[in-house]
Amino acid sequence: MEIVLAILTGLLFAAGLYLMLHRGIVKLIIGIMMLSYATNLFIFLIARITRGVPAIINQAKEVLTPPFADPIPQALILTAIVIGFGIQAFVIVLIRKVYKVTGTSDMEKLNSTETID
Amino acid sequence: MRTVILQTSIRLLMPLFIIFSLFLLFRGHNAAGGGFIGGLLASIGLFTRSMILGVNNTIAKYKIQPIGIIASGLLVSAISVISPIFLGKPLMTGIWFDFTIPLIGKIGTPLFFDIGVYILVIGVVSNITFTLSKN
C-alpha cells in the first residue's frame, strides 16, 4: 500500500509542477492545489500509516496504546488544509483581479511590470 | 436554484446544520471533530442558504458581518490564550473548571480556544463566499 501511495504522491507532485509551469493562470491555481494535496499526502505518509486506528483514546483507558495513527502529521495537515483553502481563495480572487485589470492571463506577459528605479 | 422546495427545505435544514456543527465542535476534544471541522460545516450551511435564499437575505437573517465574526473569533481565542497569565500561570496553560455541563462536557480554556477557531472559520469562509457571490 505504501508503495502505491508513494507513487501516487510522486505523480501528484509531478502533475502539480507540470501544471504550474504552464503559461495560463488558471492552470497555475490547479497546479498549486494539486501540489498541496501531494504535500499533505507526503506528510501523512512519512509518519508511516496505520490502518484504521485513529489517535483517539478509548473511554476505558487513560493513555493511547499502540498501534495508533501518528497524530502529529494529522494536526499539521489539518491546519494546512484550512490555511490552504484561505490562500487558494485569496489567489483565485487575486487572479480574477489581475485578469480584470490587465486583461491577460498569460504569465509571460505579466512579468513586464516589474521595474526598479 | 430558487424553487420552493429548496427554499423550504434549506430553512428547515439550517438549524440542523448549526446544531450538528456545534455538536462536532463540542465533541472535538474527545472524538473526531473540533473547531475547524465544525466551523467549516456551519459555513457550508450558511453558504448553501445564501445560494438558495440570497446573500443579503442570509446576512439579514443571521445578522452576519464576516469581518466582525473574524475579529470576535480571534478575540475569543486570544483571550483564552492570555487568560492563564492572570492566574499567574504561563501563557496557554489549559485551565479546566471542575464542573461539567450536560451535552458539552468539561469547560476549560482549550474549549474556548476551539470555540474561537470555530467562530473565526465561519467568519473567514462566509467572508470569502459572500464577497465572491456578491460580485
Add this chain to the structure above:
Amino acid sequence: MVIILTISLLLTFISIPVHRLSPNRTGNWLSLFPLGIFALALSKLDHVIRQGSIIEKYSWISSLNLNLTFRLDGLSVFFVLLISGVGFFIFNYANGYLWEDKNKRLFYLYLSLFMTAMLGLVMSGNLIVLFIFWELTSLSSYLLIGYYHNNEESRKSALMAMLVTVSGGLFMLAGFILIGIEVGSYELNDIITNINVLSESKVKPLIAILILVGASTKSAQFPFHFWLPNAMAAPAPVSAFLHSTTMVKAGVFLIARLIPLFADTGVWSLTLIHIGTITMVYGALSAFLHNDMKKVLAYTTISALGIMTMLLGIGTTTSVQAAMVFLLAHALYKSTLFMVTGNIDHEAGTRDLSALSGLGKFMPFTFYSSVLASLSMAGVIPFFGFIAKEILYGATFSAPFASGLIGFLTFSTGVIFTSIAFEFGYKIFTGEKSTMPKKPHEAPASMLIGPIFLATLGLVGGIFSEQLAQPILHHSSSQILNIEKVLKLGIWHGFTLIFALSLLTLLLGYILYKSRKNILTISSKFKLTELFGPEKIYTKSITALLEIAKKQTLFFQSGNLKNYFLVIVATLLVLVWTQMLYLGEFPSLQSFEELTRLKWYEIIFILIMAIGLVNTIAAQSRITSIVSLGLIGYGTAATFLYFGGPDVAMTQFLVETLTIVLFVLTLNHLPKFIPLSRTSKPKLLLLPLLFGATLTILLLWIHTLQTPSPVKDFYAQSSYLLAKGRNVVNVILVDFRGLDTMGEIVVLAIASLGIFSLLKYTSKNT
C-alpha cells in the same frame, strides 16, 4: 531613574494628541515636560552630590542576565540637566520656527522620541541598554534630519547620518559584547568593580578601539565627521538641540563614562588625543573657509567635539575637568548661535555670512543674544567661555607629553573661533543693511526666549561660576575620574601666562577676522573645501552598494514565475540527491515486505484518484479539470480516513466541497485556458517527472529507516492525563501546539481580509 524616562516617554505619546488640542501652541505646552524633568533632576542633584549615585535596577531578560539598570550619578545628572534644560527652550523655539509647517505634529513626535532616547542613553547603567538607546538616538536623528522629506538633499543627509552613526554603533556593540564576555556582566557597576579582570584581558586594546569607533562616529570625529555638516539640512531647532548640544556629545559622554576602564590603556588615550587634535584643527579650518552660517557652526562644533575628545584623551585631572567645563560653555553658546542662525534664516531668508550685514536694527533681541554668545565663544572676560578657555589652555599646556604642540594647536583653534565669533556677533548685525531675500524683522517671542536666556546664562554663569556651575561640574568630573578631585572655578587667576595667551587669542582673532575676506578669495581658487576625502568614500561605497543590489535583484527576481519554480525545484532536487547519495543506503525490495498489503476497496479510491489526475491534466475545459481535481481531493480524504485520520478526512472533505463551489462561483470571471504549443510540452514534462520520482524515492527511502518518535509517544501518554482530551489530534491543535494554531488562524484572518479588500476596492484603472 525610571520616572524621568517615563515622563519623557509620556511626552512622546501625548505629543500628537496635544497637537490636536492646541495646534498653534503645541511646542509651548510640550515644553513643560522637559521643564518638569529639569526640575526633577535638579531636586535629585543634592541627593546625588551628598549621598552618591541613585541606581535603579529592573529585571528584563533574566535568562540572559540582562537588567534595565538606570543610574543618576554626577555625570548623568549633568547631562540630564543639559538635555532637559536646552530641550525646554528647543520645544518653545520649534513652536515659532515651525509655525506654518503642516507636518509639525510629527516633528514634535520625533523630537520627544529623541529626547527620551538621549535621556535613556545618559542614564543607562547597563551597556546593552546604553547601546539600545544609542541606536535609538541615531534613528530619531534620522527622522529629524530628514524632516523635510520632500527635499532629496535632506533625505540623503538623513540616511548618511544614520548609516555612519549606526554602523559606528555596531562596532561599539562588538566592543560591549567583548567586555561582556571578558567580565561576565554588562552592568556598568560590575565592570568597574571588576576592573582587574578587564585590565588583564588581552583583547582590551581591541575593545578600546571598537568602542572609540562608535564614539567617533557619533561625535563626528575625523574621519567620520562628514555627516554632521550635511545634517544641517535639518530644521534649526534640531541643529540647535541634536547637533550641537546633545546627540553629538553622546560620543564624548561614552568616552567619559568609560575612562575609569581604559585610562591605563595606551592605545585608548593615544587614539583619543590624535583623532581629537586632528578633528579640532580640521574642524576649525573648515569652519573658517565656509560662508553658510549653519555649515560654519557645524564645523566649529566638530572642532569643539575634537577638543573634548582630546581633553578626555589627555586624561589628567585638569584636562577631564576642562572637558566638562568646555562642554557646558560650548552647549550654552552653540545652541544660542544655532537658534540665532535659525532666526536670521527664518526672517531674512538667507544664512550666507558674506551676504548679511546691518541686521541689528531689525532684530535687536537676536542681536543681543548673538553678541553674548559670540563673546562667550571668543572667551572674553567675564563670560563662561572665558573660564572654559582658561582651563582649556591650562590643561593642554600642562599635558604629560607633546604639551607644546597640543597647546599651540589649541591656541590656534581658539584664534579661529574668535575670528568666527566676530562674524556672528559683530559683522552681520552692524553696518549698512545688505540686500536680502526677505524683509528682515524680529523673530516671534518663542524663538527669542531660548537664545536670550541661554546667552545671558553664559554671562551670568561666568560671573557666578563658583556658585552656579562649580558644584555640578565638580561632581561630573569626579565621577568620570572615579575619585574626588577639587574643581575651582573663577574669573580671576592673576596675570599668568595663560591670561596673556587669552588676550593674545582675542587680538589675533580680530586680525584674522579682518583678513578673512582675502583668505577666502585665495582659498576659493584652490577649492579647498571640496578637497577632503572621507565623504567621497562614503558616497562611492553607497553608489556601489546600490549598483550591486540592483544587479542582484534583477538576477534573483527575474519576474518570471517559471524561473522561480525551476530554481526552487532544482535546489530541492540537488539537496535531496546529495543527501541520499551521501548516506548511500538505498532501499532494497526486501525492506518493503513488512509494509501493509493492499485491500480491494483501497484499490478503488486509488483508481479514482488516478483517473482524476489524468483527467485534470488532459482536460480542455476548466470545469472538467476542476471536477477532476475534486476527485483527487475526495480520494485524499478517503486515504486519511482509512489510515486513522478521521479529523483530517472530515476537514479535507468539507474544504474540497467548498473549493469546488468557490471555483464554480468565480469560473465566469476566470480566463480560459491558454493552449500550449506542441514543441514545449515534452520539455516541460522533464523536470516535473524528475521531481515526482525523487519525492517518491525519498518517501520510500524514509520508510526503510527506523526512527523513534518521542514526541508521538509523549502525546499518546499525556493527552488525556495532562490535557484532559481523548482526541489527540484535537488536543495537539488546541492545547499542546495551541500557539501554532493561534498563528494559523491569524493567517486565515489576514488572507480573508486580503480577499475582502481586493474585491471591495476596485482600483481606478479598471
